[in-house]
Amino acid sequence: MSNADAYRVRREPFYQAQDNEVAHYEAAYAARLPVMLKGPTGCGKSRFVEYMAWKLGKPLITVACNEDMTAADLVGRFLLDASGTHWQDGPLTLAARLGAICYLDEIVEARQDTLVVIHPLTDHRRTLPLDKKGEQVEAHADFQLVISYNPGYQSLMKDLKQSTKQRFTAFQFDYPEAALEVGIICQETAVDRNISEKLVEIAQAGRRLKGHGLDEGISTRLVVNAAALIGQGVAPADACRMAMVRPITDDADVIDTLDHAISAVF
Numbered sequence: 001m002s003n004a005d006a007y008r009v010r011r012e013p014f015y016q017a018q019d020n021e022v023a024h025y026e027a028a029y030a031a032r033l034p035v036m037l038k039g040p041t042g043c044g045k046s047r048f049v050e051y052m053a054w055k056l057g058k059p060l061i062t063v064a065c066n067e068d069m070t071a072a073d074l075v076g077r078f079l080l081d082a083s084g085t086h087w088q089d090g091p092l093t094l095a096a097r098l099g100a101i102c103y104l105d106e107i108v109e110a111r112q113d114t115l116v117v118i119h120p121l122t123d124h125r126r127t128l129p130l131d132k133k134g135e136q137v138e139a140h141a142d143f144q145l146v147i148s149y150n151p152g153y154q155s156l157m158k159d160l161k162q163s164t165k166q167r168f169t170a171f172q173f174d175y176p177e178a179a180l181e182v183g184i185i186c187q188e189t190a191v192d193r194n195i196s197e198k199l200v201e202i203a204q205a206g207r208r209l210k211g212h213g214l215d216e217g218i219s220t221r222l223v224v225n226a227a228a229l230i231g232q233g234v235a236p237a238d239a240c241r242m243a244m245v246r247p248i249t250d251d252a253d254v255i256d257t258l259d260h261a262i263s264a265v266f
């Protein structure tokens with residue numbers, strides 16, 4: 001198995017399109033434009049990239065960004081072992097060499113000084129300088145950079161600079177509309193349509209509390225989790241509390257409001 005094969009998405013991931021994002025992504029890929037996926041957590045951004053990597057037949061290398069991540073974590077570093085030092089490519093360098101789609105998930109978590117390493121890869125240069133190694137990596141023709149970020153978490157400290165933003169094409173994601181979300185839940189889990197509709201109804205009630213006690217709505221991921229618990233025999237109302245309410249808030253009033261919404265439905 002070649003290196004690139006190790007990163008191939010083998011089975012078609014289930015992805016429910018919300019609009020014409022699949023065709024638009026294909027156009028962005030054909031033009032090798034970097035892509036930014038914006039939207040709340042758990043609304044299908046990562047699943048979309050996986051699906052597109054599968055559809056385009058390209059390897060996918062995913063990096064979950066965090067504030068402790070350094071440029072070396074992305075680019076690579078010299079490692080010391082019994083036989084001396086050797087260079088180890090980081091995930092970004094590996095993706096550039098292999099011609100993979102490199103997906104930097106939750107990019108705003110990374111520090112600004114870390115992020116500048118992506119700049120030369122996202123303009124006409126399509127190169128990655130490995131300063132420590134004294135090498136300039138020319139990105140493979142198939143390489144593409146994709147980042148995700150959640151504008152909801154945005155603060156002045158944690159926002160992308162314009163100089164970074166203005167290198168990307170962007171897709172705006174949101175929770176799927178009710179009928180599509182019901183279909184996603186049925187496809188992802190074994191629950192029947194009737195239960196799925198009720199779960200989505202509760203999720204939508206929760207989303208209306210965003211900005212009124214909730215920082216973020218109840219995501220599709222949490223609805224899938226509730227459905228999975230129901231599939232394991234947990235009573236629906238308990239599953240909703242456990243998967244869709246308790247994880248997202250500690251506010252007693254909001255918990256009370258959501259618990260009432262659940263009791264009204266189940």
Ligand code: ADP
Nearest residue numbers: 014015016041042043044045046047220221224
């Ligand atoms: P994020 O936006 O945080 O990257 P994910 O892509 O991981 O979210 O989505 C979370 C879960 O929600 C997925 O694992 C999948 O079960 C479900 N999901 C959300 N949107 C879709 C969609 N459009 N098609 C298929 N599954 C979806």
